[in-house]
Amino acid sequence: MITAQCLCGFAELADEEVMDHLFAVFEPDDSTGKDGQVHEELAGLTCSCGSTAVTAGELEDHFMKAFTPGDAVGRDNKRHGPPLPGRYSDSAVLLTGDAR
Numbered sequence: 001m002i003t004a005q006c007l008c009g010f011a012e013l014a015d016e017e018v019m020d021h022l023f024a025v026f027e028p029d030d031s032t033g034k035d036g037q038v039h040e041e042l043a044g045l046t047c048s049c050g051s052t053a054v055t056a057g058e059l060e061d062h063f064m065k066a067f068t069p070g071d072a073v074g075r076d077n078k079r080h081g082p083p084l085p086g087r088y089s090d091s092a093v094l095l096t097g098d099a100r
C-alpha cells in the first residue's frame, strides 16, 4: 500500500484517505467549482456539469480539479496536496495544472 501524505502533514490512515481529506478542505458547501459550475455526482458516474467519467477515480479527479484552487490553499488557509507530484498519479495532475 502506498503511504500517502498531504502537504499540511496529514497522513493517510486505514479509514481516511488523502483524497477524502482533500475533499474536506477544498469542496465548497455549495459544490460550486472554480469554473462557476456546480459539480455533484449523479447516477452513472456523471457530474452535474455534464462531464462523464469511466471510473470512480476519474470522477474524483474531475471533482478535485474543479474544486482545488490554483494556489492549493484550502478553507483552513493551509496548502494541501500530495507533497511529491507524480508519486501518485491521480493527484499529480492537480499540482502540475495539466489539462486533460
Ligand SMILES: [Zn+2]
Pocket (backbone or CB within 6 Å): 038, 039, 040, 047, 048, 049, 050, 051, 062, 066
Ligand atoms: Zn463537473
Ligand SMILES: [Zn+2]
Pocket (backbone or CB within 6 Å): 006, 007, 008, 009, 010, 021, 025, 079, 080, 081
Ligand atoms: Zn492537507
